[in-house]
Amino acid sequence: xxxxxxxxxxxxxxxxxxxxxxxxxxxxxxxxxxxxxxxxxxxxxxxxxxxxxxxxxxxxxxxxxxxxxxxxxxxxxxxxxxxxxxxxxxxxxxxxxxxxxxxxxxxxxxxxxxxxx
Numbered sequence: 001x002x003x004x005x006x007x008x009x010x011x012x013x014x015x016x017x018x019x020x021x022x023x024x025x026x027x028x029x030x031x032x033x034x035x036x037x038x039x040x041x042x043x044x045x046x047x048x049x050x051x052x053x054x055x056x057x058x059x060x061x062x063x064x065x066x067x068x069x070x071x072x073x074x075x076x077x078x079x080x081x082x083x084x085x086x087x088x089x090x091x092x093x094x095x096x097x098x099x100x101x102x103x104x105x106x107x108x109x110x111x112x113x114x115x116x117x
Contacts, residue, residue: 001095002030002092002093002095003095004115006112006115010087011085014109015087017108021108026093026101028094028097029092033090034089036087053068054068098116
C-alpha cells in the first residue's frame, strides 16, 4: 500500500535538501515533487543590484545624447506576497516508510507535515 507525505519548508533549498535526504534514506520512493513561487527568485536576484534608467537630454535635439541614472535595486520592487520563498513538497512511498519520511521532514524543519495515519 502506498501513502503520500507532504510538508512545507521556509525555502526551496531546504525542501530540495529534504527530498534528497529522503531519497537517500528510504528505498521505496515512487514519486516526489516540489512546488514554490518562482517569482521569489527575482527578489533574491535584485538584492545588491542596480537599476539603470536612460533619460533623453532633449526631445527636440537630433544628437540622441542621453543621460543614465543609476539607483540601487531592492527586493521591495517585487510585491510582498511574491517574495515568499515558502515551498511545498510531497513524497509518495510505501506506507511502512511513512514514519521515516516524517522523521526526515521534521528534522530538517518541515512545517505542517501531513500523512495518512
